[in-house]
Amino acid sequence: MWVAEEPAPAQWSLRDEAHAKHFLAMADHFRTAAQLVDVAVGPEGDVAHAVVLASVSSFFLHFLEGRTGELHQGPLPHVPLPPGATLRGWRAVLAFAYGGTVPHGWEEEVEEAAQALGAPRVVAICALRLESEGGPEPLEEQWETLRAMEQLHAGGLGCDLRLRAGDEVIPVQRLALSCSCDFFRALFTCPMREATHDPATPLATGLAPAELHLLLSFAYTGAVTGPWPRVLEAAETSLRYQAWGLLTLCLDVFSCGLTPETGLDVLAFAVAYDLAQVGRVAEDYILATFPSVVATPAFLDLPAHLLIRLLRSDGLNVLHELEALEAASRWLMANGNGEEALVKEVLSSVRFTLMSTRELRKVPSVTAGVADPKVLRELMVSSLAPVAQLPCRVRSLQEVLVVCGGDTLTANLAARKPSGNLWFAHRYLSAVGLVKQVEWRALGQFPDGPRFRHAVAVVGNTLYVLGGKRYYGVRDTLASVYRYQPMDDSWECLSSMTCGRSYFAAVALGDSIYALGGSSGELYCTDSVECYDLANDTWRRCQPLPMALCGHAACALDGALYVSGGCDEACQCQASLLRYVPGTPTALLAPMNGQRAGHVMEEAGGQLYVAGGLCQRDGQTGYRDQLAFEVYSPKLDIWVLLSPLPHAHVVGGAAVLGGELLVLGGYSHETYQDTHLIHAYQPGTRRWITRGTLPHAYTDLQACVLTVPPALRGPSCSEDPSRSPQTPNNT
Numbered sequence: 001m002w003v004a005e006e007p008a009p010a011q012w013s014l015r016d017e018a019h020a021k022h023f024l025a026m027a028d029h030f031r032t033a034a035q036l037v038d039v040a041v042g043p044e045g046d047v048a049h050a051v052v053l054a055s056v057s058s059f060f061l062h063f064l065e066g067r068t069g070e071l072h073q074g075p076l077p078h079v080p081l082p083p084g085a086t087l088r089g090w091r092a093v094l095a096f097a098y099g100g101t102v103p104h105g106w107e108e109e110v111e112e113a114a115q116a117l118g119a120p121r122v123v124a125i126c127a128l129r130l131e132s133e134g135g136p137e138p139l140e141e142q143w144e145t146l147r148a149m150e151q152l153h154a155g156g157l158g159c160d161l162r163l164r165a166g167d168e169v170i171p172v173q174r175l176a177l178s179c180s181c182d183f184f185r186a187l188f189t190c191p192m193r194e195a196t197h198d199p200a201t202p203l204a205t206g207l208a209p210a211e212l213h214l215l216l217s218f219a220y221t222g223a224v225t226g227p228w229p230r231v232l233e234a235a236e237t238s239l240r241y242q243a244w245g246l247l248t249l250c251l252d253v254f255s256c257g258l259t260p261e262t263g264l265d266v267l268a269f270a271v272a273y274d275l276a277q278v279g280r281v282a283e284d285y286i287l288a289t290f291p292s293v294v295a296t297p298a299f300l301d302l303p304a305h306l307l308i309r310l311l312r313s314d315g316l317n318v319l320h321e322l323e324a325l326e327a328a329s330r331w332l333m334a335n336g337n338g339e340e341a342l343v344k345e346v347l348s349s350v351r352f353t354l355m356s357t358r359e360l361r362k363v364p365s366v367t368a369g370v371a372d373p374k375v376l377r378e379l380m381v382s383s384l385a386p387v388a389q390l391p392c393r394v395r396s397l398q399e400v401l402v403v404c405g406g407d408t409l410t411a412n413l414a415a416r417k418p419s420g421n422l423w424f425a426h427r428y429l430s431a432v433g434l435v436k437q438v439e440w441r442a443l444g445q446f447p448d449g450p451r452f453r454h455a456v457a458v459v460g461n462t463l464y465v466l467g468g469k470r471y472y473g474v475r476d477t478l479a480s481v482y483r484y485q486p487m488d489d490s491w492e493c494l495s496s497m498t499c500g501r502s503y504f505a506a507v508a509l510g511d512s513i514y515a516l517g518g519s520s521g522e523l524y525c526t527d528s529v530e531c532y533d534l535a536n537d538t539w540r541r542c543q544p545l546p547m548a549l550c551g552h553a554a555c556a557l558d559g560a561l562y563v564s565g566g567c568d569e570a571c572q573c574q575a576s577l578l579r580y581v582p583g584t585p586t587a588l589l590a591p592m593n594g595q596r597a598g599h600v601m602e603e604a605g606g607q608l609y610v611a612g613g614l615c616q617r618d619g620q621t622g623y624r625d626q627l628a629f630e631v632y633s634p635k636l637d638i639w640v641l642l643s644p645l646p647h648a649h650v651v652g653g654a655a656v657l658g659g660e661l662l663v664l665g666g667y668s669h670e671t672y673q674d675t676h677l678i679h680a681y682q683p684g685t686r687r688w689i690t691r692g693t694l695p696h697a698y699t700d701l702q703a704c705v706l707t708v709p710p711a712l713r714g715p716s717c718s719e720d721p722s723r724s725p726q727t728p729n730n731t
Helices: 019-032 050-054 058-065 087-099 107-117 120-130 138-154 174-180 182-188 191-196 209-221 228-240 244-256 260-272 276-288 290-294 297-301 304-311 321-335 340-347 357-366 373-384
Strands: 012-015 039-041 046-048 161-165 168-172 223-226 399-409 416-429 437-445 455-459 462-466 481-485 490-494 505-509 512-516 529-533 538-542 553-557 560-564 577-580 600-604 607-611 614-616 623-625 630-633 638-641 653-657 660-664 677-682 687-693 702-707
Touching (some): 019 174, 039 050, 046 050, 107 120, 138 209, 168 174, 168 209, 174 182, 209 228, 244 260, 260 276, 276 290, 290 297, 290 321, 321 357, 437 687, 455 512, 462 505, 462 512, 462 702, 505 553, 553 607, 560 607
Parallel strands (some): 653 702
Antiparallel strands (some): 039 046, 399 416, 455 462
16 A cells, blocks of 8 residues: 555545445335335335335325325325326336336336326436437436435425434434434334334434434435545444445445555554454554554554554564664653553564664664663563574565566676566665665566566566567567466466567556557557457457557556656657546546656556656757656646655666555666666655665566565574575675
């Protein structure tokens, strides 16, 4: 997950698109069971809910307007059909009211009955069918019916009961609450309760006014809108009153829309209500984005037992163990209150054994005013003492950064040598100086030899490697595609692309992978796009890009592909951003603040981040390094400049891991020197840091995030943190 650059949205808008269908299906269940019905219609006395009929028919709206009283008592009123409405036509309108569909056949008879009953939407559907044309989708019609019910409620029509919530008395439609909330369903379908309740007296519910208004709003709209506290309130209310549709909507946000500002609230909510799966998702997110979470005000409100749980986790994502100590000290400064037992328990969760000598010297200053020096010394000695013989586990995320292929210099710097290796970052260790150390381990090798200028896509935990080059010839452009399963270290050769491609982009979207543009054979760049069907192992041509491009970047967001920058056929760097949706015209969006090609683009938190690459020199021929770093908001269609890259990364790789954007490898066009540096952007502090170095100074490489087998991760305990990491030699 990623931390958005801008603050968490002031207003959240959550909506269950299928709510109207579920609502009216429940209403139809009540109708067939003769529950909450209040009218009998036609010669055979078909029972129904007057408020649903009035939502599609002016005839029944007039009937509803003429009713008096609130809770119906005694026999159901019988409503005869008006002239022109046959039994078959009436029942077609009845089916439409609850299901949004009109039965096929007898369209002329149904249309005549619908006109007599004042059901214009049914009339329109019949007319379209008679003209051999389609009509609205059933779900659209059901939403229209639900909106009409909401308007009736707002006007006080169909309200057959008054509920007391706190000091408020609120008229309600029993059917609406019963269709969206199990609590009210049980309350209103209990015959004894209805038989003994006095309609003139408001029914006490025990709900707060805000809770009842929230449940009513969701019943008609299937949505929750408001600030984050309202979303939490909605989740708590849905649990207390068994509004499962509302709860599902909130849990989707809790699982997929986490931010550092909301993650701690979700974890506390999940623990309080024993929601294990939601708790795991929230905890994994907090562990992965811990530096950003610590920077939020909500961190100081974290309960002590949850803080200790996080600090003791192997998955805590910190650059070095001193960060964990700094977080613990910040929390204790606000919450410790001089309680020695609490201070000991919190600080004993920090792994002093993982600290370098330089970091250990900083411990007293970091904990000044928080812990008694004597207590601190005892904790450090007990954790570092060899006699303890306690295993010290290295912290690491479940997912790892993987580097795939690329191009590097030989050891004697005499020639370039493409790579066929896959490396993964086993762990990050602190070292003296600005550059941290990364312990790299071998994951595998390409089955057909080295490749660079290729593209990769990840679907689930499966890696797809497409195209690229093996050597440096004009005709040496690959069309081959391979699939790699890291959990069993297996490769599979798939159907090749329709043409060879290098310097191109590949993006997974739904059940397909799209290969866009690039250099193809003797063509410097192409506008062609093709799509790989994951299920059928086939490629097909798609609509082309509006211009030929190579060295561009692309990623998927909200069902669309976004393509940024690149070089055109005249070798001119572009600042363009394209929105490519298969089957629709490509849209030209707001351009970036500067040209770039050979750059990276990653989607995170619903926004697009671009970094690195090169651009045209101002007023001169040739190119220069592009250090600008910017973010694009699809909702606002604007780009915002952020802190620039500290080092050039032309044709480098990128990935999002642990709440950070990692940019790695590539070269500087101005010095022609390859780089082995890994730079990480931390959105919580809005700064770039150096995460470490690559196994070699690779260019034209690809990076991704995968989960690898536990056996490859090595031992998780009894490791000596003082030993030097087994890092491949850097050139």
